[in-house]
Amino acid sequence: MSKRTAHSPRTHALSVRDSRFLIVGGASLVGSATAELLLAEGAAEVVILDNFFQGSAEAIKHLTGDARLKTVTADVMRLPQLIAATSGMDGVLHLAALMSLTMDRDPWMGLDVNIRGTQNVIEACCINGVRKLVFPSSNAVYGYGPGVVGDLVETSPFHSTGAPPAAILYGASKIIGEQLCRDAHLKRGLDYVALRYSTIYGERQHYRAANALYIIETHDRVRRGERPRVIGDGSETKHFVHVSDVARANAAAFTANATNVAVNISGPKPVTTLEIVRLVTELSGRDLIPEHVEPDPSKVRLTSGGAWALDHTLAGQTIGWRPQVDMREGIRRLIAWREATGN
Amino acid sequence: MSKRTAHSPRTHALSVRDSRFLIVGGASLVGSATAELLLAEGAAEVVILDNFFQGSAEAIKHLTGDARLKTVTADVMRLPQLIAATSGMDGVLHLAALMSLTMDRDPWMGLDVNIRGTQNVIEACCINGVRKLVFPSSNAVYGYGPGVVGDLVETSPFHSTGAPPAAILYGASKIIGEQLCRDAHLKRGLDYVALRYSTIYGERQHYRAANALYIIETHDRVRRGERPRVIGDGSETKHFVHVSDVARANAAAFTANATNVAVNISGPKPVTTLEIVRLVTELSGRDLIPEHVEPDPSKVRLTSGGAWALDHTLAGQTIGWRPQVDMREGIRRLIAWREATGN
Numbered sequence: 001m002s003k004r005t006a007h008s009p010r011t012h013a014l015s016v017r018d019s020r021f022l023i024v025g026g027a028s029l030v031g032s033a034t035a036e037l038l039l040a041e042g043a044a045e046v047v048i049l050d051n052f053f054q055g056s057a058e059a060i061k062h063l064t065g066d067a068r069l070k071t072v073t074a075d076v077m078r079l080p081q082l083i084a085a086t087s088g089m090d091g092v093l094h095l096a097a098l099m100s101l102t103m104d105r106d107p108w109m110g111l112d113v114n115i116r117g118t119q120n121v122i123e124a125c126c127i128n129g130v131r132k133l134v135f136p137s138s139n140a141v142y143g144y145g146p147g148v149v150g151d152l153v154e155t156s157p158f159h160s161t162g163a164p165p166a167a168i169l170y171g172a173s174k175i176i177g178e179q180l181c182r183d184a185h186l187k188r189g190l191d192y193v194a195l196r197y198s199t200i201y202g203e204r205q206h207y208r209a210a211n212a213l214y215i216i217e218t219h220d221r222v223r224r225g226e227r228p229r230v231i232g233d234g235s236e237t238k239h240f241v242h243v244s245d246v247a248r249a250n251a252a253a254f255t256a257n258a259t260n261v262a263v264n265i266s267g268p269k270p271v272t273t274l275e276i277v278r279l280v281t282e283l284s285g286r287d288l289i290p291e292h293v294e295p296d297p298s299k300v301r302l303t304s305g306g307a308w309a310l311d312h313t314l315a316g317q318t319i320g321w322r323p324q325v326d327m328r329e330g331i332r333r334l335i336a337w338r339e340a341t342g343n
Numbered sequence: 344m345s346k347r348t349a350h351s352p353r354t355h356a357l358s359v360r361d362s363r364f365l366i367v368g369g370a371s372l373v374g375s376a377t378a379e380l381l382l383a384e385g386a387a388e389v390v391i392l393d394n395f396f397q398g399s400a401e402a403i404k405h406l407t408g409d410a411r412l413k414t415v416t417a418d419v420m421r422l423p424q425l426i427a428a429t430s431g432m433d434g435v436l437h438l439a440a441l442m443s444l445t446m447d448r449d450p451w452m453g454l455d456v457n458i459r460g461t462q463n464v465i466e467a468c469c470i471n472g473v474r475k476l477v478f479p480s481s482n483a484v485y486g487y488g489p490g491v492v493g494d495l496v497e498t499s500p501f502h503s504t505g506a507p508p509a510a511i512l513y514g515a516s517k518i519i520g521e522q523l524c525r526d527a528h529l530k531r532g533l534d535y536v537a538l539r540y541s542t543i544y545g546e547r548q549h550y551r552a553a554n555a556l557y558i559i560e561t562h563d564r565v566r567r568g569e570r571p572r573v574i575g576d577g578s579e580t581k582h583f584v585h586v587s588d589v590a591r592a593n594a595a596a597f598t599a600n601a602t603n604v605a606v607n608i609s610g611p612k613p614v615t616t617l618e619i620v621r622l623v624t625e626l627s628g629r630d631l632i633p634e635h636v637e638p639d640p641s642k643v644r645l646t647s648g649g650a651w652a653l654d655h656t657l658a659g660q661t662i663g664w665r666p667q668v669d670m671r672e673g674i675r676r677l678i679a680w681r682e683a684t685g686n
Binding site: 108111115116143147154155157158159161166169172173175176179180182186 | 504
């Protein structure tokens with residue numbers, strides 16, 4: 001376990017090599033990819049904590065066999081379990097959260113997990129002197145609806161007019177999470193980096209993310225030989241980021257000499273939903289013409305007012321990160337994983 | 344107790360006369376003024392529920408003697424108490440909340456009260472078929488910092504860059520409260536109106552509101568014969584609303600045929616802090632020259648980027664309300680009350 005010596009200058013950097021990491025809510029898309037990367041980069045230990053409500057053993061089974069990986073069944077709503085799990089940890093990545101679709105079904109649990117859960121994680125980190133917390137935030141802190149257009153930078157405000165309640169609750173819960181980190185930094189010296197992920201996709205993709213559904217539901221139809229569906233004219237902007245780039249961003253947030261900052265994490269370029277449908281169709285080796293359909297009013301949709309992009313320039317300056325995987329390569333990998341694993 | 348008859352057209356209006364009202368967190372500035380108004384307008388019953396953590400018996404003692412007024416000691420964190428208290432109620436006004444100063448001291452309790460407390464109130468209202476909930480929101484849903492300039496209308500976004508954590512937590516908690524109401528309206532048919540109050544001042548003023556402190560701390564100094572203090576050049580904009588206008592807005596929100604809407608509630612015009620200091624000094628009958636001081640960095644200050652105003656046009660259109668008391672008259676009443684009561 002790495003320790004600052006008493007006479008060394010204060011640094012906010014935490015090297016991955018030989019450090020111990022806890023990934024809260026880690027038995028999932030981002031958690032499994034990050035655990036894999038941290039282990040590959042020489043972490044002394046990676047503990048995945050999950051209550052397996054959304055997470056699954058399946059998501060981390062490719063990591064079994066590495067003696068440095070441990071799993072703990074625990075819940076972010078139980079502070080004593082988090083205090084026990086953070087003991088001796090150098091870095092904590094707090095992924096446990098409900099997104100808009102689940103927030104819509106159960107706002108009560110969503111706010112509990114996203115707000116109280118984050119309070120508990122921060123409290124546990126402070127109690128045990130964890131050197132750095134990486135807090136996954138979201139481009140949802142800029143909101144949805146007609147106000148969201150153009151380049152979103154870290155000072156852009158939160159737009160909510162015209163957005164569904166669950167999307168606003170989710171975005172506001174992430175704004176609160178960031179501020180709880182900032183408050184703990186200012187009052188208790190906790191080092192943290194908040195990463196505002198755009199929509200994540202990739203290997204071990206699940207069905208819980210409203211925007212990532214565009215990719216996998218399209219692939220589901222196309223591989224059954226059905227025509228893919230485009231909502232409206234397909235011009236709606238989406239900005240994805242591949243899960244391997246997110247894992248690299250998480251590691252970079254630990255190793256960079258950065259604290260008390262929130263930065264955008266997004267893929268190389270935004271795409272339209274029509275482009276996604278065409279890419280998925282082409283990379284599936286199919287020749288199917290998309291059909292244009294009206295949105296299903298019973299579903300939570302996250303739409304903006306026009307073309308927008310999540311600008312990740314600041315992440316380059318602050319944690320030395322930039323995305324490497326473009327949409328074509330990322331969708332190719334996702335499809336290859338689904339075909340290989342029967343998902 | 345007023346009831347909709349089965350054959351009447353669906354209305355979202357709730358007359359004050361002969362109706363029963365619960366004011367949650369009511370033993371305070373706004374609660375006492377609203378209770379007084381509802382009783383004057385013929386309410387059958389007004390129940391003030393408070394845990395007396397911030398509220399005080401002092402704040403409602405001018406109402407004792409009216410048999411239609413009852414008080415209940417209970418806590419918004421205890422759902423069964425709210426279910427009991429909302430039973431048989433026609434209208435509920437949910438005032439219990441922590442503001443920025445208290446949020447700064449204890450974010451954990453602040454988020455509990457403002458979010459879980461609101462969830463509990465909404466749940467109790469739905470369980471007992473309360474006809475209308477009035478949810479006090481805040482101009483804090485537009486945030487603070489350099490982004491806040493010009494006319495704030497109900498579609499303006501939430502700015503947080505440059506604002507203190509507690510102010511952002513408070514604003515986000517109010518955004519969440521509004522959306523919890525909206526979600527309950529859409530899924531469970533709860534009628535509600537959210538009122539985004541600007542800074543409230545007036546008789547029975549307390550020391551818990553960061554902006555209202557400008558008035559009463561100035562008055563405290565002036566009546567001791569000390570020079571009043573202006574932070575910086577005094578050009579900072581504040582937009583106050585007198586408590587009697589807020590009480591009228593609460594009543595109007597019940598009686599108007601409006602639901603599922605959030606509207607701004609503010610005084611006739613914004614003022615600068617220098618104008619406030621001059622008004623308080625003049626109306627105190629003193630001739631003291633203000634001294635200009637630097638802000639105290641240990642205090643939570645709610646500042647914006649320039650001149651701004653909370654536009655209350657929509658409140659006129661939606662609930663037929665407009666403010667009546669200007670700053671000169673409001674400060675005159677506040678000072679008269681402090682002199683008469685020894686506060």
